Amino acid sequence: MPRGPRHKGGIDTNRKGKFDPNDENQVKHTKIGKVWDLYQERQPELAKVPFSARLNLERYLGLYDSLPFVWRMLKDIGSIRACWLYLGLYLAVQLALSLIPAVELWYSGQLLKIVGIAVEQRTVDKNLLISVALSRVACSIAELFLQHSNRIISQPLNARIKQYYTVHMFNVLARLDVPTFDDPLVQRQLEQAFPTSSRQSVIWRTVAGVVNMGSTTVMLVSQLSVLLNVLRDQQDGPLIAFLSFSHSFFLTGSSNRSLFTRVWAATTHNADFIKLSGLRKAAADSAHRKEIVAGGMWEYMYSEYQRCIHALGEDATEFFDAYEMFNQDRFPSFASIIRRPLHQLPQIVFTLRAVQYPASIPISLASLNLITSTATSFSHTLSRLFEQTGSISDNFTTIRKMYEAINLANRIPDGTVPYPENHQSLKMGMSIEFRNVSFKYPDSNSYALRNVSFKIARGQLCVILGQNGSGKSTVLKLIARLYDPSEGQILVDGQDLKTLRLADLRRAMAILFQDYTHFPLSIRENIALGDPGHSDDIDRVTQAATLGGASEFIERLEDGYDTYLDRPVRDHYSGLPEGTMDLFGRAVSFGKIRGMGEMKSNESTTLSGGQMQRIALSRTFMRSLLSESSVGLLLFDEPSASLDPTAEHDLFGRLQLLRGQKTMIFSSHRFGNLTRNADMILYMHDSVIVEEGSHEDLLKARGEYARIWNLQAQAFL
Template sequence: MPRFYHRGQVSNRKGKFDPNDEERVKHTKISKVWELYEDYEVKKPRLSFFSFSPRQRLERYLGLYENLPFVWRMLKDIGRIRACWFYLGVYLIIQLALSLAPAIQLWYSGQLLKIVETAVEKRTVDKQLLFRIASGRIASSLAELVLNHVTTIVVRPLNSQIKQYYTVHMFGVLARMDVPTYDDPLIQRQLEQAFPSGSRNSIVWRTVATCIHVVTSAIRLLSQLSVLYSVLNKQKDGLLFAFLSFSQPLLAWGSGYNAGIFTRVWAATTRNVDYIELSGLRKSVGDSAHRKEIVAGNMWEYMQAEYKRCIDVLGEDAVEFWDAFRYLRFHRFPTFLTILRQSMKEMPQIAFTLRAVQYPASIPVSLTSLTLITTTVSSFSNTLFSFFNETGFITETFDAIRKMYEMIDLPNRIPDGIIPYPENQQALQMGISIEFRNVSFKYPESKSYALKSVSFKIVKGQLCVILGENGSGKSTILKLIGRLYDPEEGQIFVDDQDIKTLKLADLRRAMAILFQDYTHFPLSIKENIALGDPGHSGDMERVTQAATLGGASKFIERLDDGYDTYLDRPVRDYYSGLPEGTTNIFGRAVDFGRVRGAGGMKTNEATSLSGGQMQRIALSRTFMRSLMSESNVGLLLFDEPSASLDPTAEHDLFERLRLLRGQKTMIFSSHRFGNLTRNADMILYIHDSVIVEEGSHNQLIKAGGEYARIWNLQAQAFL
């Protein structure tokens, strides 16, 4: 099957490409998801080459045995997929039939050769026999054409069901990974190998198809070889002709032809909200920037459920553009011209037979034999080389299956606890107590301590501010409280219970965390805020209330699409060969500058918001969780929540947080001194990974230490 590529190149044609121009542009709805706008140009093929190394293939065969348990597990998983065995059975029957087709056609060719021999020797021909043989030859060829078409029909739902089943597994693997596991470079490489991006077919389907093709290729070879030998053995010098005919493709083995690249003016986009959300969710769990919020916010179960919902709604249409485009080109039943062309391909041999019958003395049988041998040996050699290639790929596909299941079974590095938390849900309204006892921690692959022998206790309902310069360890304390990491030394207690003994999902459900390096998800603003409380994601009233509390509602309402605005549109538009005058398409600007460097053209899909506006959206997500789920959250953690806010916005934010927190425990990390620290119940002043001062604002001022010195320096700046 030809492969198609997209290239973001600019056409020499002047003017611009307008998808809404119905007179010049053809609009095709490919599926529920994709829309294609076409203005055809020239279609061009190209050549490609591949190499063959027998030694490398022999080495691959040796690894088959250790991968067989994973392949067996794969087969059992496939058996659980709805209707999969039916399609797989139909596919297998068709492939077995197709494997016998070359031998059947060869047998008919041998019968035609016998008719020629009889005509030469006896000067007579059985016309009825000739008609039956010729008709059978054409019928077998047409049957092969139809079976190949049915194969394309069966493969799509089969591949789609397998791919959807495993893509949900893949999404779950990515979504459930904790931060230390996900950040490991080795795990990242293994993920890319186990779940390659942009793959048209699933690894599982490629494995199944390869195994079936190896078996059917073996059957095809044996059947062809049997019939070919019976035909050639009766012909003078038949085996010699076969050897000579076989030598040419043998020497040419290793070269191939790949047609499919073409140049045209076209564009494609999607407006399907479910597919855009699906793509955004997939992009979110695959980006390490979102990992902390997904883990700390306990979002993964909701995100996986929402991802599955989108998959179920879209069904077979939940595919990338190029998959949908290939199906558009190849799913149609062969046209009358295609059928006629397939039939006419067999006519030269039939015509040669008729001519031999008409003038038997002028055409030696040996010439007919040579023609037959040349065509059949060419088919046989192609089958043989295909068999060698497919058997070589078996080890690769089996190895990919092993890697896939190893990643599915990969445990998180943060072990789950066994004790439910809390025992009394209403107790969360009074806050959560936190205690560190001689806690030390180093980040993976770091030689220096981020925290060293840190001890403190925050009682229920307190407002605590952790102060210190950048890199002092403030954010690390919050990450350890959320169990994004575990300390190397010491213990952390939550309500006087070892934090490691508590169920992770319960613990994180009782907390709301906003990190300094907050992220925005490649979803709409509404969905970005709603992720703070996935259980109420459909409640627009709560979303707007959270946006108001986060200080984001005013600028959101001024946006053209309001809460439906995408911060970073997760689905790209595809197009190529656009005229020079095209600067905007589908409502998004075209960036020609990136085309020539990256080899692909796409629109500028990100929304331009300031750092402060982006932080307010992240704050709104925290408000959605902490203030809308009052009975579920007892601890609020804010890591530099005002870093991108102006002084007025910062003051308003702190006042809203103080007044709306009720009696819950609230912990801030900041490098700023001000009204927040003045009202704090406890201040932890941290320097160089160690807490050097602890107490209220008045206590620390009276102590005259480092806190008092910096406070006085800042105060003098405003005198």
């Protein structure tokens, strides 16, 4: 199977050079108004080709780069059940449709002959005329049925292709690790590879585009052949036909001035435009509404928006609008100028012919009408052919990006060593050791951890304390291998963390992060995702919800465990606002329909922060119930941040019961009963561990831990 270009972090490493806006030899700079700077990569390979930019050759040559991926696409389509049968029928119908205009043109030629005979002999063959007329009608009806057949065949073909590739797309989106998925370049690559639309998949659009381009070519060739055959006995007919068609070939020269180069960039450093855009987004985003209203900010924002608009004038536009206006100011191209007289020449030749041979005016007039109508159709078809070629080039590029995304490698490499050797050992917990570990988050120059070393023995309870941003959560993320350390080594049961199989390692852990999430699924499924292998075990879900402190309020909800916190599918209503009058004066109300079936769950269910956190806790309990022996490490990042003191006390009691002899690590900024029972406390400040030991040891040391304990701990005893 052909392989695509190698990638590192989502960037094509086979490119010939780096796109450097400051390199005038490789990049062309264009200033568009006051705001935008456009940088386009020059193509030295095409510099010596006349009209290469205007003919958009680079876009068409880009088809070659994508051919290996298109071949892979065809093989994948061939593996889909019954696709070749549907595709064969689709090709046959498209071929028939492409030949109908030529057949209709041939019958028009027969009508032209009937006119010629009538002029010369003053007689009409009525049987031939009726036969030709009925044949023309039959062609129209056949075209209608073929178009309908085309739609019937294309729908299941598109659906099967779309379903096949939807699975691949979901696989890519689901399997990417955190540093890879969070990379903005990868995000942009995924957006380009898997564009959101649409009834039609890009694969089907490409297949249909190639077939349509082939059928369009057949249509053009067949029409030209028939027309020349019809006019070969007409005096000056071929000349008038040539002149009528000649202007069509200059369509490419007058095409819109798009961004021809495949590599280009547009940016702005205009402070007023940047501020204007920021003000517009802030005013439209509901997340900022409370502060705007409470802080009385709107008048300042409005005056600043007005100032920016006045300063920029007509240049206060987005890039593509500015580029379109920029192109409108350019002088017309040579091709668009020459098309004008070419369009008039057939009429001039016909007039000269009529003056020279007045008796031939009727037949010449009929010929001219046939030629001009065919030329008009030809021009539209030829223009559509060029558009289809460009569209196919874009689709081929998207297919290449899609297959490159499918092959996108995670940045956290998988280990090869199975873990653990003996699953029964997990009942006694897991040991964790950090050796001089330092870490920086991607695109950050500051350390989140600096030279951190500690060791947690099997079965110990460890509490990591510190202010927000001190590095507590980072320690847990490194243990779960969401990221790899920049320096140093992490050991699990004495083995290098990087050597262990990721699936085995994460199966042995139960984790709740501070920035927990809720999935757009039912509450039952949100909890069950803690252990997908037992998602159908209703009793287990209920037990996990009880341990997480969520069962009581869940059971009070109208739909209980089937409640959606944020229903992913919205119901649709009329555009008329509720309470207004319709055309016949009746009040519009959706109250009854909202109570029907699924529509009663249309709006999201509002829960408090503490209730949402209890659902997240229940998901963690789902994975680490007492009967479960496959989990040896429990990680909790600020598990009581949204809980009141009573709920927090109950939670810690359940966690102690859950723990058994397993290793448990907490991160928290609170001091209390949990820290007093900890086997080890790590106190962090500014990305380093400043104190380490048991509660009694740290109190005796009279350091920062003891000082904050005396200030805070009593409120949580």
